[in-house]
Amino acid sequence: MTKANQxxxxxxxxxxxxxxxxxxxxxxPVPQANEGEVLIRTLYLSVxxxxxxxxxxxxxxxxxxxxxxxxxxxxxxxxxESNDPDFKEGDIVLGTLGxxxxxxxxxxxxxxxxxxxxxxxxxxxxxxxxxxxxxxxxLDIGQPKAGETVVVSGAAxxxxxxxxxxAKIKGCRVVGIAGSGEKNKxxxxxxxxxxxxNYKTTSNLKTAxxxxxxxxxxxxxxxxxGSISDAVMSLLNNKARIPLCxxxxxxxxxxVDTGPRIQSQLLVTSSLMKGYIVSDxxxxxxEGISQLAEWVxxxxxxYKENIVEGLENxxxxxxxxxxxxxxxxxxxxxxxxxxxx
Amino acid sequence: MTKANQxxxxxxxxxxxxxxxxxxxxxxPVPQANEGEVLIRTLYLSVxxxxxxxxxxxxxxxxxxxxxxxxxxxxxxxxxESNDPDFKEGDIVLGTLGxxxxxxxxxxxxxxxxxxxxxxxxxxxxxxxxxxxxxxxxLDIGQPKAGETVVVSGAAxxxxxxxxxxAKIKGCRVVGIAGSGEKNKxxxxxxxxxxxxNYKTTSNLKTAxxxxxxxxxxxxxxxxxGSISDAVMSLLNNKARIPLCxxxxxxxxxxVDTGPRIQSQLLVTSSLMKGYIVSDxxxxxxEGISQLAEWVxxxxxxYKENIVEGLENxxxxxxxxxxxxxxxxxxxxxxxxxxxx
Numbered sequence: 001m002t003k004a005n006q007x008x009x010x011x012x013x014x015x016x017x018x019x020x021x022x023x024x025x026x027x028x029p030v031p032q033a034n035e036g037e038v039l040i041r042t043l044y045l046s047v048x049x050x051x052x053x054x055x056x057x058x059x060x061x062x063x064x065x066x067x068x069x070x071x072x073x074x075x076x077x078x079x080x081e082s083n084d085p086d087f088k089e090g091d092i093v094l095g096t097l098g099x100x101x102x103x104x105x106x107x108x109x110x111x112x113x114x115x116x117x118x119x120x121x122x123x124x125x126x127x128x129x130x131x132x133x134x135x136x137x138x139l140d141i142g143q144p145k146a147g148e149t150v151v152v153s154g155a156a157x158x159x160x161x162x163x164x165x166x167a168k169i170k171g172c173r174v175v176g177i178a179g180s181g182e183k184n185k186x187x188x189x190x191x192x193x194x195x196x197x198n199y200k201t202t203s204n205l206k207t208a209x210x211x212x213x214x215x216x217x218x219x220x221x222x223x224x225x226g227s228i229s230d231a232v233m234s235l236l237n238n239k240a241r242i243p244l245c246x247x248x249x250x251x252x253x254x255x256v257d258t259g260p261r262i263q264s265q266l267l268v269t270s271s272l273m274k275g276y277i278v279s280d281x282x283x284x285x286x287e288g289i290s291q292l293a294e295w296v297x298x299x300x301x302x303y304k305e306n307i308v309e310g311l312e313n314x315x316x317x318x319x320x321x322x323x324x325x326x327x328x329x330x331x332x333x334x335x336x337x338x339x340x341x
Numbered sequence: 342m343t344k345a346n347q348x349x350x351x352x353x354x355x356x357x358x359x360x361x362x363x364x365x366x367x368x369x370p371v372p373q374a375n376e377g378e379v380l381i382r383t384l385y386l387s388v389x390x391x392x393x394x395x396x397x398x399x400x401x402x403x404x405x406x407x408x409x410x411x412x413x414x415x416x417x418x419x420x421x422e423s424n425d426p427d428f429k430e431g432d433i434v435l436g437t438l439g440x441x442x443x444x445x446x447x448x449x450x451x452x453x454x455x456x457x458x459x460x461x462x463x464x465x466x467x468x469x470x471x472x473x474x475x476x477x478x479x480l481d482i483g484q485p486k487a488g489e490t491v492v493v494s495g496a497a498x499x500x501x502x503x504x505x506x507x508a509k510i511k512g513c514r515v516v517g518i519a520g521s522g523e524k525n526k527x528x529x530x531x532x533x534x535x536x537x538x539n540y541k542t543t544s545n546l547k548t549a550x551x552x553x554x555x556x557x558x559x560x561x562x563x564x565x566x567g568s569i570s571d572a573v574m575s576l577l578n579n580k581a582r583i584p585l586c587x588x589x590x591x592x593x594x595x596x597v598d599t600g601p602r603i604q605s606q607l608l609v610t611s612s613l614m615k616g617y618i619v620s621d622x623x624x625x626x627x628e629g630i631s632q633l634a635e636w637v638x639x640x641x642x643x644y645k646e647n648i649v650e651g652l653e654n655x656x657x658x659x660x661x662x663x664x665x666x667x668x669x670x671x672x673x674x675x676x677x678x679x680x681x682x
Contacts, residue, residue, distance in 0.1 A: 053609075225604050239621075244608045256605075260597045263566050267585045267616035268394075275608035280580075 005030045007070045007100035008314055014055050017252040017322060022055070023071070023315045031104040038110065039081035040093060040103045042311075042334040046074035046124040047318040048158075052251040070098035074124050076113065077103065078337050087112070092337070094123045099314050101334060117293050125158055125329035126303035127292050129278055134162035135288045136281040137243035139170075141274045142219040146171030149213050151232055154223030156183035158329035159245060161191055162292075163221045165301050168192050172219070175212045177205075177228060179324040186327060191302060200324075205231040216240075225249045226257065233265045240271040252322060304328030346371045348411045348441035349655055355396050358593040358663060363396070364412070364656045372445040379451065380422035381434060381444045383652075383675040387415035387465040388659040389499075393592040411439035415465050417454065418444065419678050428453070433678070435464045440655050442675060458634050466499055466670035467644035468633055470619055475503035476629045477622040478584035480511075482615045483560040487512030490554050492573055495564030497524035499670035500586060502532055503633075504562045506642050509533050513560070516553045518546075518569060520665040527668060532643060541665075546572040557581075566590045567598065574606045581612040593663060645669030 004027045011024040033039040051073055054065045065071055075097035079087050084107030087093070095110035097103035113123050125131060137159075144150060150167040154160040155176025164174045164187065176187045176196040184196035195212040202208045209217075209231055216237040222229050226249030236242075250257050266273060281288070295301035306326045308317045314332045321330060345368045352365040374380040392414055395406045406412055416438035420428050425448030428434070436451035438444035454464050466472060478500075485491060491508040495501040496517025505528065508515045517528045517537040525537035536553040543549045550558075550572055557578040563570050567590030577583075591598050607614060622629070636642035647667045649658045655673045662671060 222604070225602065229604070244604050247602075247605050247608060250602065250605055256601045258599050259602045261566065261588075261591065261600045262603070263563070263570070263585050263614075263616070264588050264591055264597075265616075266614060267588055267618075270615075270617045270621050272613065272615040273604075273607060274611075274613040275604070275606075276611045277608075280611050 003030045003102070004028070005100055005102045006311055007098065008311070009068050010055060010065045010071055012067065013057060014052075014252070016254050018052065018055065018319060020315055020319075025312065030102045033081050033083050033104050036084050036108075037104050037106055038079045038084055038087050038093070040075070040077035040095070040097065040105060040110070041080045041338075042075050042077045042097065042101055042103065043092070043337060044076045044121050044124060044307075045097075045099060045311075045314065045332050045334060046129075047314065047321060047330050047332065048073060048129070049246055049248045049251060049321050051318065052322070070100050072096055072098045074129055075103065076120050076123055080338070082107075084108075090338070092120050094128065099311070101311060118296055121305055121307070121329075121331055122296070122303060124331060125305055126162055126296060126301065127289055130158035130329060131162050131292045132281065132285060132288045133245060133278040134159045134166060135292060136278065136284070137245050137276055138163050138166050138219070138221060140281065141243035141272075141276060142221060142241050144170045144172050144219055147173075148218035149173045149175065149215055149237075150219040150221065151175045151177065151209065151213065151217050151235075152221045152223070153177045153228050153232075154246065154248060155187055155193070155196065156180075156327050157223060160221070160223055161187065161304065161328060162301065164193050165191055166295075167219070169295065169300055173213075173215070175209070177224075183327050186304070199228050206234065209235055219243070221245060223248060227259065230260055233260070233262055236265060236269045236271050238269050238271075240269055242271065242273040244273060244275040248322065305331055307331045307333050309333045344371045344443070345369070346441055346443045347652055348439065349652070350409050350411055351396060351406045353408065354398060355393075355593070357595050359393065359396065359660060361656055361660075366653065371443045374422050374424050374445050377425050377449075378445050378447055379420045379425055379428050379434070381416070381418035381436070381438060381446060381451070382421045382679075383416050383418045383438065383442055383444065384433070384678060385417045385462050385465060385648075386438075386440060386652075386655065386673050386675060387470070388655065388662060388671050388673065389414060389470070390587055390589045390592060390662050392659065393663070411441050413437055413439045415470055416444065417461050417464055421679070423448075425449075431679070433461050435469065440652070442652060459637060462646055462648070462670075462672055463637070463644060465672060466646055467503055467637060467642065468630055471499035471670060472503050472633045473622065473626060473629045474586060474619040475500045475507060476633060477619065477625070478586050478617055479504050479507050479560070479562060481622070482584035482613075482617060483562060483582050485511045485513050485560055488514075489559035490514045490516065490556055490578075491560040491562065492516045492518065492550065492554065492558050492576075493562045493564070494518045494569050494573075495587065495589060496528055496534070496537060497521075497668050498564060501562070501564055502528065502645065502669060503642065505534050506532055507636075508560070510636065510641055514554075514556070516550070518565075524668050527645070540569055547575065550576055560584070562586060564589060568600065571601055571603075574601070574603055577606060577610045577612050579610050579612075581610055583612065583614040585614060585616040589663065646672055648672045648674050650674045
C-alpha cells in the first residue's frame with residue numbers, strides 16, 4: 001500500500017496578518033512507525049489563535065515553528081499501525097501532531113480518547129485545550145463568586161463561550177463581547193449570557209459596557225486585548241481579576257502596540273491581572289476534563305463547532321480566526337474513521 | 342490660653358505638577374475637644390506621593406481632598422487635652438490628621454505609639470504606612486523566594502528602601518532604580534542592594550537592567566510606572582510577579598498616559614500584576630509592624646528620614662517628592678514634644 005502524505009508547511013514567516021503565501025502544501029511518503037511508535041491517520045485537526053505566535057521567530061512560551069516544517073497543533077486521529085503495546089489499530093487518539101494526513105508519534109506522546117463520553121471532536125474543543133483554558137483561567141485566576149459580573153471578550157470563540165457558561169453555572173452576571181449580531185444572538189439565546197455587545201457596530205463600547213454592567217466589572221476574561229480591553233478598564237470594581245488568556249487583536253501587529261497605560265487603574269482598584277497558558281495547570285487536567293464532561297452530560301455546558309472539510313482548507317480556516325468568522329471551535333475534518341471501527 | 346492654629350488648605354486643584362499656588366496657609370482658632378475627643382499638637386507630619394491623587398476630583402480608593410479644607414495625612418502628635426479616658430496629656434499618637442499645628446480627633450481614630458521601640462518618627466516611615474506598604478506588597482503579592490531577582494523602582498523612597506532590604510532578608514538578588522548617584526551609593530553601600538541604576542544618567546535603561554539582572558526578573562516592585570517600568574517588562578521571567586504600589590511618574594499627568602501594551606508580555610510569561618493599597622491588609626497590620634520592628638531592632642532593616650523643619654515648609658517638601666529630592670522618608674517637623682514629657 002503506497003500512500004502519499006499531504007502536509008502543510010510554513011513556507012515563510014508572516015509579517016502582520018498571515019496569508020496563503022506563508023504556507024505550502026507538499027507531498028511526502030507516509031512515515032514509518034518504529035518501535036514504541038504509532039502511525040496515526042488524521043481525522044480532525046484544530047486551528048487555534050495561539051498558533052499565530054509560533055509563526056514568529058520570537059521567544060514565547062513555546063518555541064517557534066520552523067520554516068519548511070509541518071505546522072503542528074492539536075489533532076484527533078486513528079491509530080492505523082501500532083508498535084506500542086498500549087495501542088491497537090482503530091484506537092482514537094489526541095496529540096500535538098501536524099497539519100498533515102498521517103503522523104508518527106511515540107505512544108507516550110498521545111492520549112487515547114474515550115469515545116463513549118462525547119463526540120471525538122470535543123477533545124479538541126470543550127473537553128480539550130480550549131475548554132481547559134476556560135476552566136482554569138476563569139476559576140483559578142478569576143475566582144468568580146455568585147452575583148459578580150463577568151465580561152468576556154472573544155465571547156463566541158472556543159474559549160470564550162465556555163468561560164461564559166461556567167460563569168453562569170457559578171451564578172454570575174455574564175456579558176459577552178463578540179463581532180456579529182448572529183454570534184451575540186447565539187450567546188444570549190442559546191448559551192444564557194445576560195447580554196452581548198457587538199464591538200463592530202456599537203457606537204461607544206465603553207457606554208454599552210457600562211449599561212450592560214450596572215454593578216461594574218468583577219472579572220474581565222481577556223481573549224483579545226487592544227482597544228476592546230481598554231474599554232473595560234474604567235469599569236473595574238475594587239479587587240477585580242483579569243485572566244489574560246489571549247491577545248488576538250495584537251497577534252498580527254508588526255511592532256509592540258501602544259495604548260493607555262493600565263497600571264493606574266489596576267492600582268486604584270487593587271485589581272489583579274495575570275497571564276497564563278493552559279499547561280500551567282497540566283497537573284490538574286484530569287480534574288478539569290472530568291468537571292467539564294459532567295457539565296456537558298448534564299446539558300449545562302453547550303458547545304458549538306465550526307467544521308470545514310478537507311486538509312486543503314486548513315489555511316483558510318486558520319486565517320478566518322483573525323477576521324472573526326468562526327462561531328465556536330474551528331476544526332478541519334480531514335478524514336472519517338475507517339469502516340472497521 | 343489663646344493659640345492660633347496655622348493650617349495649610351488646598352486652595353485649588355493642581356493641573357499637572359502642583360505648585361505653591363495650589364495651597365494657602367491660614368489661621369484659625371485652635372479647635373475644642375468635645376466628649377470622646379482629644380486635642381493633638383502636631384509634632385511631625387508626613388508628605389506622601391499618594392496625596393497627589395487626592396488633590397484631583399476623581400474617584401479613587403479614597404475620596405478627594407476638598408477645596409478650602411485642610412490637607413490631611415499621617416501625623417504624629419502629642420495629646421495636650423483629652424476628653425477620652427483612654428488618653429492622657431503627653432501621650433504620643435499617630436493619626437490621619439492634617440497639615441496644621443493642632444488637630445482634634447476622636448480617641449478611637451488615633452493610635453498611641455509605644456515610644457520605647459524606636460524614635461516616634463518611624464511610625465510615619467519604616468514602622469508606619471510606608472513600611473507596611475513595602476512589607477505586604479513584597480511578601481503577599483511578590484512572594485519572594487531565595488535566589489530570585491527583585492527589581493525595585495523608586496528604590497530610594499520610603500517604600501522602596503524597605504522593599505529592597507526585606508528582599509535581601511529573604512535571600513534575593515536586589516536591583517534598585519533611583520534618580521541620583523548619591524541615592525544609589527546609599528542603596529548599595531549602606532542598605533546592601535546588589536546593584537542600583539540611575540535612570541537619569543544611564544544611556545539605555547533596558548540594557549543596564551539586563552546587565553544587572555543576568556537571570557531575568559522574578560519580581561518587579563513598581564513605585565513609579567511610565568517608561569521606567571516599560572524597560573523592565575522584557576526581562577520578566579516565567580511566573581513573575583509585579584506588585585503595583587505607585588505610579589509616581591503618572592500622578593501629575595493631565596490625561597491618561599499611553600505606552601507599550603504590557604498584556605502580551607504578561608501573557609507569554611504567565612506573570613501576575615496586582616495593584617493594592619496598604620489598607621487592603623489592615624487586619625494584618627499588627628503582624629507587619631511587629632516583624633518590621635524586630636528587623637529594625639536586629640539592625641537588619643535600616644531607615645533613612647529626610648526631615649525639614651516648620652509647617653511653612655510642608656508644601657515644598659511635598660513638591661520635592663515629584664522631583665526626586667528625597668532620600669528616604671520625607672517628614673516635616675512642626676514642633677518638639679513639650680518639656681513635661
